[in-house]
Amino acid sequence: MHGLGVFRDPASVAVVGASEDRSKWGHWLAAGALTGAGRRRVHLVSRRGGTVCGQPCATNLRSLDEVPELVVLCVPATHVPEVVTEGLSLGVKGFLGITAGVSDELELARRIRSGGARLVGANSLGIVDTATELCLAWGSFTAGPLAIVSQSGQVGSELALLGERHGLGISRFVSLGNAADVTATELLADLADHSATEVVAVYLENFTDGSLLLRALRGLREVGKPTLLLTVGGSAASTRLARSHTGSLTSPLDVVDAACRAAGVARVSTPSELIDVARALLAARPPHGDRVAIIGDSGGQCGIAADVAHTNRLTVPAFSHDIGVALPAGSAAHNPVDLAGAGEQDIANYARITEAVLRRDDVDAAVLTGYFGRYGLDIPAIGGREVAVAQRIGAAVADAGKPVVVHSMGPDSATAHALWAVGVPTYDRIEAALSALRGLVAFGRPPELPLPYQARPLDALPEGYWETRQVLVDVAFPRGLVVRARAELARAARLTAPYVLKAAWLEHKSEAGGVRIGLATVDQLTAAYDEMSARLGPGDYVVEEQDIRPDTVEILIGARRDPDFGPLVVVGAGGTETELRQDIATELAPVSPATARDMLGRLHCAPLLRGWRGRPAVDIGGLADLVHRMSLLVAASPLVGELELNPVRVGPDGPLAVDALIFPVARQEARHA
Known part of the structure; x- marks a missing residue:
């Protein structure tokens, strides 16, 4: 951050390229700079001299009676380097580059840095700091x-x-x-x-x-x-x-x-x-969770609000017991809460119901949607009462420590202004209200602190599936062996059938016909080997025991190194249909077991993990721990460009990976070059 103070509150500013023509940037920058003339010295520079905004212009920086701290570059692109050279020789500390199309900008920036100054831009639309009366931009x-x-x-x-x-x-x-x-x-x-x-x-x-x-x-x-x-x-x-x-x-x-x-x-x-x-x-105030109560005076608007809440990944929980406020016949009180005319009967019901909902332990925030805020516009005689109800809703928010966001059909009414004044955001569209609430939710929970980790990095990366199995010591794989010749298949008798045969060097085995499953005998295994090796050629072939455990779910666990943010970990629905399902969750690596569990819970296939239609739940804790350990490994291993376990077959007794890939960063960078 060396030298950024000059862009906050410089003691002096020079606008180079000042102009009297209101259609030109040089005019707006000069006029804006002069609004801060009571706080700092403002100099205007124009090759033609003359006056701009009533102030005389110097013809160059050297002719000023002082060295300006900040110079605004608003001259033709071909003249920018010479102005910078002049400014650096004088000791200017900052340059604001407005001009676009400057040749070799990076070299110009290097010169500025080496000269002890800093540059914002080039091709900037300006800087404003209203606290220090600094206005170097178009407009006010x-x-x-x-x-x-x-x-x-x-x-x-x-x-x-x-x-x-x-x-x-x-x-x-x-x-x-x-x-x-x-x-x-x-x-x-x-x-x-x-x-x-x-x-x-x-x-x-x-x-x-x-x-x-x-x-x-x-x-x-x-x-x-x-x-x-x-x-x-x-x-x-x-x-x-x-x-x-x-x-x-x-x-x-x-x-x-x-x-x-x-x-x-x-x-x-x-x-x-x-x-x-x-x-x-x-x-x-941001809420502590995403459980939202919806209150409205129209069943249709309540239903739309519930759908928009779902789109915004907010939870609308069904209430397990009554809210404790009497409602007319035909109303609904189990979330969404449809007043069904109770607001017209007594406008104070809006406050009573909001108070009752905010007292619930299963609610973190509330949304009020519909006509509230418009009664005073249509019936001025009750405008004061409606404002008083708005203030009562604000008091309920303060008492409960939970936010209420309002969608009102009268967003510019006195009631709407009263709601804003008591800390209740009010919008003219339900989608605006719920996206605002989603934003509040994002700040309601503190982010997980960066995870301290110690993991042994992979110093050398494997080639092929069999070597990958050997280096991923924290991953459970099926029992297996590698064969390089037909005669070695006899050793498969020590494994338990059915067998799986894989061409270990292939990245995507299924697409290339490089995997066969359900081989019940060594003879079937041998026949599969003969066919596959004749088609694919010699290489490392892996024979494994096929995972035939009941009640398993296939999950993808992956990691890759992003060029900007570094290591990432990904979980998703696994197997050969992974890309078809597009069901994933991504976090920066490493992640804690708790975050890994949350990632799994965000998947559309999460109900399968928890047990679906009478099936037992799988070992989610063991699966989350595996995600955690893979995230540690990729974070600690700068050589790893991509790592993937897919599928990981997880059952009630734990996860078992049946395929794995690791690609080095160097190979990934070569492909992206």
Whole structure:
């Protein structure tokens, strides 16, 4: 973070390329810089001289009466290097690069760093710090608690405008531009002690040096500044090139989501969603869990809310007993709670039911959906009563320590404003209300701390399945042996039939016809070997005892090394239909056994693990421990690019891996080059 103070509160600023033409960047930067003239010295520089915004312009930096701390580069691209050279010779400490198309930006950034200065940009849309009256960007900004760090200047501007529309002002705004020098990680870490910032919004398109980024994001979480990440899906090219199921199944967003969970960050999908969640975070207390009660005055709206809650991965538990408030005939009280006219009978019922629901031990938060907030607009005579009910709901929230989020058909009413004032976020759309609640849930539980680990790394990587079996000492495999000639098949008699025959060197054995199962005798095994070796050629063939235990479930356990965030661990529905099912959970490695168990619980096939239609539950604890140990191994083994056990057949008596692959990082990098 060396030298970033110059981008917060410089003692002096020079705008090089100032212009009197309001259609040009040089005008907006000059005008913005002059708004802070009461706090710092502002210099304007133009080759033509003259005046801009009523202030005389110098023709170059050297003719100024002092050396500016921060220089804004808003000259044609071909002139940028000479301005930088001049500034460095004078002792300038920071450059803000607005100009796009500068040739050899990385070399320019290297020169700036070696000269003891720093560069934000180039191709930046500017910097704003409302706490220090620093405005070096197009447009005007209202002061507030939201900091924006954006790789796209236009997306950052949209966030600022959306925030202003909803009364949410900006504490800091930084457009990274091409980030030739100063990085998003540095700027985010620099916000930790920025007192005006309460919530951080970050838009990133790539995640270079992901481990350092995670450290900065964790730091913001630790000092109570929740961070919201907006990103794009990225290219699927890297997953198409992956050699294992693990690599082909995990998308860029899967990895980003795992990193967000590790850092205690919430990822959002759109700028509007980011602002909705930010407003909720500033108004309400995050819940301790994801169990949501839905309250409404329309069965249809309650049902829609329940569906949207499910889409947002929120739980709507069925109540096991009555909520304790009398409701009209035809109402529903087992979650969702449909008032069925009770609100019209007595508007105070909205508060009574909310109070009752928040007292329940099986509820972490509540959503109120429907007409509440509009009664006062339609019937002004009861507007005061509706506001009083809103204040009573706010008191219930404070007493219970659980949030309530409201979807109202009167989002701009006095009642809606009263709800916001008492810490109850209120939105005009149910999807906005529930995505905001999902964002709150993300900050309700502390992220798992990085897991300290000691594991013996793999110093040399195996070739083929048989060698992989030998190095994975923590994995249980079926009894087996390797054969390289037909005469060696007689040794299979020491194993228990039925047998499985595998071509050990093949990565995807089923697709290549390199595996045969259900071989009941040595004669059948020999015939299968003759056919397979004639077709595939000589090599290591593995004979194993076939796992015929009843009540088993096939699971994939995989790990791979992401170029940005490092080792990942993946669990999913296993077997030959893994890619068809697309049922996976991903986390950064290593993971604790508890996190591994949570990953397994997130799978769509999780009911099979717990016991389905009378079948016994499998050994989930043993399976989670195996996931934990594989995550430790890949985290400790920098040579491992991908590792996969698929399938792992897990039954009530534990997991048994029946295939395994390990690919080195060097081979993976070669494929991705």
